[in-house]
Amino acid sequence: MLSVEGLSKHYKDHQVLTDVSFGVGKSEIVGLVGQSGSGKSTIAKCLLGLERPGGGRMLWHGHSLGERAVRRRARHDMQAVFQDPRSSLNPRWTIRQLLSEPLDNWFPREGAAERRKRLVRLLDRVALTAELLDRHPYELSTGQCQRVCIARALAPEPELLVLDEPLSALDVSVQARLIELLLDLHRTSGISYLLITHDFAVVSDICQRIVVLDQGRVVEEGVVETVLTSPSHAYTLALLRDVLPMPFGV
Amino acid sequence: MSDRVLRRFSGSLRRDPVGILLLAIVIIIAAAVMAAPLISSLSPVATDFKQVLLPPNAVNWLGTDDFGRDVFIRLLYGGRTSLMVAAIAVVIVMSIGVTVGVVAGYFGGVVDLVVTKVIDVLLAFPRLVLAIAVAALMGGGMVPLVIAISVVAWPAYARIIRGFTLQVSQEGYVSAARCLGTPTWRILTGHIALNLIGPILVLAMLDIGNLILAVSALSFLGLGVPPPAPEWGAMLNEGRGSMEIAPWLVLAPGLAIFVVVLAANYFGDIVRDSVEGRPVHGPRNWLRLPSRKRYKSVAVASGNSAASPASALDLQGLCIEVTDRRSPFFGKRILNDVSLNVGRGESVGLIGESGSGKSTLAALALGLTRPPLALTAGRARLFGQDAAQWSWDDWQQVRGRTVSLVNQDPLSALNPVLRVGDQIREVMLTHLDMPRAAVEDRLREVLDEVHLPERVIRQFPHELSGGMRQRAVIAMAIVNKPALLIADEPTTALDVSTQIRILDLLRDLQDRYGLALLFVSHDLRVVARVADRVVIMRSGEVVESGPTAKVFTAATHPYTRELVTAMPGRRLQTVKAA
């Protein structure tokens, strides 16, 4: 569905990405793992059209994302959730306005009743109640804000969600519930995820395939079990060794 | 404008008699200036040489000038010119500034480059000098005055608004909107402009006063409307010659300018505070605390008297509440009946999610509980001594000597303008009476213990990586060989591989020094690696405590069980084990 071929990018003389290639298939969950400075967020920005890639190709269903028409289609098919849920929500808008933004863009001719039904359904998918519609983001907890972000990303009914560190700003118990939610959504709708994170533990819980990134290069790619049990690259091995073990085998 | 801002604005105005008075004066002045022809039939320009330099009287409320013209009516008509020029200038300057700033900031590229260069050049002139030059070369008068002020003032606005725009464009919600397929014009109006209204309003309000001052300065210099038409600055200039016998000629226009500008600036402040929100409290401030020493030998007594059997830290039934009435959270209990014991040489993990009160507890152990928070009940003992009664100076001897702290963000924990070596040295020099050579020896020794190279002595915090900074902070904490170390989320801001190394270093140091360690974190796996015993907190209360292994494997409280099962990485574990 999505394939990235030889993507590279540099700021001035600092090379951020070098020849990055990977793909995401239909209904697949792919994890993109790297430490800070590995260039993982830059990949997300390039995919989402927030930054121009320096070289290489990004294909959406076999068509280059560099073409306007393809990008326009991908604007609908590919949605994103970012790390900081609070800054992702315009503080002056209500939840209703926030969720209506993508609906105005993609379903502009909807009637009021239909719109209301759609909003409630969206909130329901992320386990929030319709009472929140007229609140502002600052009246919600961080976990609720992230759910609103997910609902907003689901609104155009995309095929792929790019999740850029969606759990890092959250408490552990909230994290666990969101992971549940993401897996549920995947099971019911077959949506694909590209999960970008520094946390091997989270990746191993959610993903089917892993891409390991070190200083802008893909050092390893493969099925979760394979990468975790027999990593082929020393860097992956070192990263895995540094993941804190589950205490007392709980 | 959002309701919050309006509420704050009306709230602060209601509590502010000076503000209301100024508002009233300005409204009266503005009304009088508008209605000048209705108030008095006297002409502002008609001369009468029989009535020169009359002091204030029943007909001429503010006296007359040296042409026998009524000062009061000239003041009213003069205000029309001064205030109108300033008002027009504000509108022109804001329109140009906002348009240019937003366009340059959002689109960037060549447009931005050219605009920035032009702004740079125009800002390289002292504001008033360029205004004088432009007005002078255009020959004075109302239109040149407006042009001069506008030419000089717009670049500063454009630059600031360009900065705001850049900042807002980086916000998550703008990226999100682009990803959602929102058209550019919607992003510019709905997201960027909407969030710029506050700062722009503040900017305009804060600068109106300056513009009025600039207008009157130019007219004082003879660059305003040509005489005999009145204008505040020009009236003041004309009055200077007769000041000795007729001071009202200077006082009337001078006070008029002063009061109007004062009111504008004052409102600027109120608007800014309403938009940006002002904290009820100043930052924590050691200057306000009682200074006298109560206990002479606190540090010595609690220090290294290992013979004493008392615990390092012993808290019983502790309550901390918001005790400041001005705080919106007045009366809220941050800690409720908390008991916690850290034995000598013991490592205790304190686990809690955000809002659990764990950091408040850590601060208490260092005597850093500050308004609006205060200890309202319970007992706090450090090495057997009742620490609840200690004054700031008592604590000062203990902190860094007997008890020390490592906190979350190593970058902001270090003073950016001091070299790392100096920051470690001063901990020794403050607390211990050591010869210079011994200080240097210990400095090298402690750097070695935390695995830092000697070159960091001469380096500034910004020159170190995150892991190295945290090692430097740890070096500061252990250099005096304290008996109790408080570590508040010490690894949260670090990369995974750095995290594990810092944890092992802390564990290693704890063994070597026989340190008592209170390790505060939200991450169970991190705590499990260092703690002998754990305490779980939620919403200011201790829900469970016990030996680490027992709490993790056989938790009794449902919340603890939830936390344990919430730990991610279960699959990783099974895979690794296989």
Add this chain to the structure above:
Amino acid sequence: MLAYALRRAFAGLSVLLGITVVVFLILRFIPGDPATAVLLTMVEPGLDSAQITQRDIADVRDQMGLNDPLPQQYATWLGRVLTGNLGTSLRSRQPIADELATRIPATLKLGGAALLVMFLIAIPSGILGGLYAGRSTDHVSRVLSLVGESMPSFFLGVLLIYLFAIKLGWLPAMGGRRPESIILPAITLGVGIAAATSRLLRASLLDTLSQPYMLMAEAKGMKRSTLLFRYALRPALIPVLTSASLVAGGLLGGAAVVETVFAWPGVGRYMIEAISGRDYPVIQGFTLLMAMLFVIINFVVDILYRFLDPRVRVEERGNV
């Protein structure tokens, strides 16, 4: 460091070039024909435009090079400026560069004295305001700043003259002959810029006081004096220094007004006199001089800032 200084100097030069373009163009904005304007000033007063013949105008235009294309006029003018030739005053017929040179020391002296006044007011008021934020000391400091920045400098100057020169007779009101005559103008100029600096210092101090390293320093057991000077004030003074360009702008701009009020024999008053005499080349020369001074001051501040704040040094190195 040297590489940085050179790069800043280069940037400064490009701004200077921009300044010359602006100053050159300003003179072209004069309503009407520059040549006619010049003739009106030079010829005996009492003549009006009707008595100037077309041939006179054509002659002057030719002399002034006004018939050349604009870029060529600019190049000629810039060439003269670069050799220190700012043209001749229309009134005194003296070289403008010389006239400015004899008056600039008085202006610099006044600026220096005003700077001293500013520091004496702004530093204590800003520090007290920051340390005692929200208390009565802070309120007093805030009210003083507010009054200071709302007071028109010419009004304050006139009031001071009235009180100290006319009523009390303690200090001279005008001129610059006696050493104590600098006191009143320096206070007038200093008070205006003190308010902004005091506010900035207060805000900057509040910012450093709420930084985590302040808490960390307290947790290290630092004494009060160390906390105050090494941890709170030292970082807080850096933004105050960078605001020096603001202060310099206020000083240079305010000088024209204050020198007029006190008849101080500096360049500002010279320029204001030139305005009433329509001495355009003088206005042009003065503007150029002030802008150049301003650019130089900003350059020095830039270098100093880098020297004082280690953070900037590192960022620069990272970006190269």
